[in-house]
Amino acid sequence: MTDPSDRKDQLEVLWLDPLAPETPLGHWQDLADNSVDPNPFFTPGYLQPFLRAFPSATVRLLVIREKGSKNWRMTAPIGRRRAGLAVPVKTTWTSYYAPLGTPLLRDTGGLDDVAAFVEVGAGSARLMAMPFLPCNSRVASLAKKITGWENRWPEKLSRAGHGSGDLGETQYKAAMSGKRRKEMRRQLRRLEDHGPIRIAHLIGEEAIKGFEKFLKLEAEGWKGRAGTALSSNPETALFSRNVIKNRSLNNGVRIDQLWAGESLIASLVLFIEGSHVFSWKIAFNETFGRMSPGAQIAAISMKQNLKSPDILEADSLAVPGHSMIEPLWRGRVDIGTLILSKGYLGSSLARLTAADLKLERSLRNKAKTLKAFFS
Numbered sequence: 001m002t003d004p005s006d007r008k009d010q011l012e013v014l015w016l017d018p019l020a021p022e023t024p025l026g027h028w029q030d031l032a033d034n035s036v037d038p039n040p041f042f043t044p045g046y047l048q049p050f051l052r053a054f055p056s057a058t059v060r061l062l063v064i065r066e067k068g069s070k071n072w073r074m075t076a077p078i079g080r081r082r083a084g085l086a087v088p089v090k091t092t093w094t095s096y097y098a099p100l101g102t103p104l105l106r107d108t109g110g111l112d113d114v115a116a117f118v119e120v121g122a123g124s125a126r127l128m129a130m131p132f133l134p135c136n137s138r139v140a141s142l143a144k145k146i147t148g149w150e151n152r153w154p155e156k157l158s159r160a161g162h163g164s165g166d167l168g169e170t171q172y173k174a175a176m177s178g179k180r181r182k183e184m185r186r187q188l189r190r191l192e193d194h195g196p197i198r199i200a201h202l203i204g205e206e207a208i209k210g211f212e213k214f215l216k217l218e219a220e221g222w223k224g225r226a227g228t229a230l231s232s233n234p235e236t237a238l239f240s241r242n243v244i245k246n247r248s249l250n251n252g253v254r255i256d257q258l259w260a261g262e263s264l265i266a267s268l269v270l271f272i273e274g275s276h277v278f279s280w281k282i283a284f285n286e287t288f289g290r291m292s293p294g295a296q297i298a299a300i301s302m303k304q305n306l307k308s309p310d311i312l313e314a315d316s317l318a319v320p321g322h323s324m325i326e327p328l329w330r331g332r333v334d335i336g337t338l339i340l341s342k343g344y345l346g347s348s349l350a351r352l353t354a355a356d357l358k359l360e361r362s363l364r365n366k367a368k369t370l371k372a373f374f375s
Contacts, residue, residue: 073106092130099317114146159322172306208248298324
């Protein structure tokens with residue numbers, strides 16, 4: 001279905017089924033490769049396997065393209081869901097497996113592209129939310145400038161990440177100074193009692209093979225016992241394997257491993273998208289828990305990221321306050337839910353949505369406090 005945008009002379013809007021055979025994957029991937037705000041979860045190589053494993057009739061791909069051209073300017077999967085506890089709203093799609101809601105915007109994209117995207121995406125309610133949106137992204141900056149639209153950030157959070165160059169090196173030295181450096185070196189020496197230490201950084205075909213070892217390691221730990229490991233059910237196993245296979249074709253996956261002899265101690269799966277790296281999943285051998293295997297692999301991965309001149313920024317994708325990653329990845333990625341509204345109806349719904357999000361956050365924090373108190 002095609003609808004005209006406000007700029008009829010230059011832009012047009014498409015609503016596409018992400019899984020339809022006629023959806024042009026080449027144009028979609030080209031936009032992903034040239035997006036000013038990289039997002040591995042909005043690429044066809046990730047989104048299609050996910051939707052096949054977890055079908056959703058409400059998710060459609062909203063595309064802004066040049067009129068009379070095949071040049072995509074902006075896109076994101078859009079669904080109608082509860083932003084908090086009760087209020088349904090049109091949002092960019094995110095999930096537990098994809099905590100990043102940044103639309104893909106071509107590196108030459110501007111305010112007109114974002115305005116057309118929001119105008120159509122918000123629908124008749126004149127309300128749209130973008131969860132897990134980096135506050136310093138180009139999309140966030142432009143969205144706040146759309147004429148006639150109000151913007152709200154009912155919640156802002158900060159999760160671990162790190163920079164590159166001198167900034168990244170400074171962050172690494174701060175994390176690995178003093179007692180922590182000595183302790184982690186001591187723990188590595190303890191690991192050597194079980195065999196020579198070996199570090200691997202796998203890409204391409206090797207990453208596909210390495211992911212099978214990751215799945216096995218994860219299933220042997222607490223996630224396997226809880227039934228939340230990727231291999232614990234057929235849907236997540238199939239989806240994750242297909243994602244790794246798709247992204248490995250263009251070296252979009254790196255799997256870091258720490259070995260002691262024949263024992264895989266820890267493994268970290270990272271997505272590389274443009275100049276950014278995203279740490280997706282981590283697993284470690286609980287037998288060696290006293291040697292801090294999770295912290296070891298996180299430090300190893302950061303060091304490897306800093307060696308790559310193509311990586312400018314890393315996002316841990318971890319929950320804010322994560323006790324293992326935050327002391328090591330000292331940078332911060334500020335994210336939040338951006339709510340955009342227009343007119344009386346949109347503004348009223350936006351206030352309800354903002355209050356709903358705050359209530360959900362408050363209840364979640366209280367639940368965490370009670371769990372800690374009684375545990």
